[in-house]
Amino acid sequence: MRKKLGGMPATVIAVIALFVALGGGYAIGAAFIGTGALKNQAVTNKKIKKRTIKANRVADDTLTGKQINEASLSIAQAPGVGTAQSIRQDTAAQVPGGSGATTVLTLQVPAGSYVLTSKAVLAKGGLQSQVQCFLSAAGDQDRSLEAVDATNNTTIVNLLVHTFASSGAVTLACDNPDPALLLVTNKVITATPVGAINSSTLP
Numbered sequence: 001m002r003k004k005l006g007g008m009p010a011t012v013i014a015v016i017a018l019f020v021a022l023g024g025g026y027a028i029g030a031a032f033i034g035t036g037a038l039k040n041q042a043v044t045n046k047k048i049k050k051r052t053i054k055a056n057r058v059a060d061d062t063l064t065g066k067q068i069n070e071a072s073l074s075i076a077q078a079p080g081v082g083t084a085q086s087i088r089q090d091t092a093a094q095v096p097g098g099s100g101a102t103t104v105l106t107l108q109v110p111a112g113s114y115v116l117t118s119k120a121v122l123a124k125g126g127l128q129s130q131v132q133c134f135l136s137a138a139g140d141q142d143r144s145l146e147a148v149d150a151t152n153n154t155t156i157v158n159l160l161v162h163t164f165a166s167s168g169a170v171t172l173a174c175d176n177p178d179p180a181l182l183l184v185t186n187k188v189i190t191a192t193p194v195g196a197i198n199s200s201t202l203p
Contacts, residue, residue: 082193085109089187092123097179101134105172107189113163114191118172122146123153126180133174135189137162148182155186161197 085107093104104120118135128149135142135158142160158172170189176182 082112084190084192085114086188086190090185092183092185093187095174095176095182095184097176097181099176099182101132101173101175103171103173104184105187105189107170107191108167109164109170109191110167111164113194113197114161114170115194116158116160116162116170116189116191118158118187118189119155120172120174120187121153121155121185122148122174122182123185124148124176124178124180124182125150126178128152129176129178131156131174131176131182133158133172133184135160135170135172137170138164138168161199163197 087105087107089105093102095102095104105118114137116135116137118133120133122131122133124131126149128147131146131148133144133146133156135144137160140160140162142158144156144158146154146156148154156174160170162170170191172187172189174182174184
């Protein structure tokens with residue numbers, strides 16, 4: 001006759017052994033093994049089934065390179081991803097004599113970080129005077145200065161970087177301190193999206 005183990009019948013021991021063999025041991029282990037029972041870095045790459053970790057199991061800002069689906073990223077998140085915005089007007093905008101900065105062109109852009117450029121041709125009669133043009137995006141601004149008269153029409157260019165937290169406007173404005181009418185033609189504003197901006201201003 002077989003002996004009983006710890007007072008347990010042999011039949012009961014056999015049932016437990018069968019349960020463990022069929023996978024019940026996993027359920028028993030899961031009830032007792034917690035994260036504190038595992039050593040740091042104990043679970044290696046080979047122990048994880050391929051393509052089983054989903055997005056909700058990954059901490060923010062921890063994946064880089066080819067693990068990223070760039071099509072899922074916004075302009076502000078993905079360098080070089082997005083559509084450049086541009087507006088052009090060749091007809092003349094008039095800035096009356098003695099005017100302060102007067103908006104001559106506006107470009108609407110969605111949220112994101114941009115390199116902003118503008119170009120315009122300045123023409124006027126009368127004596128030579130200094131004309132300023134400003135490319136502005138919210139609190140950021142770039143100023144250019146050119147001498148303009150009847151014999152010295154000129155092209156003026158501005159460059160600026162800015163991050164829009166939400167959709168916003170980029171404006172080009174020019175002043176005219178001289179009494180003669182200023183004509184601003186062939187105006188262009190272009191916004192090229194970038195992933196992020198790191199800008200410094202030197203003294």
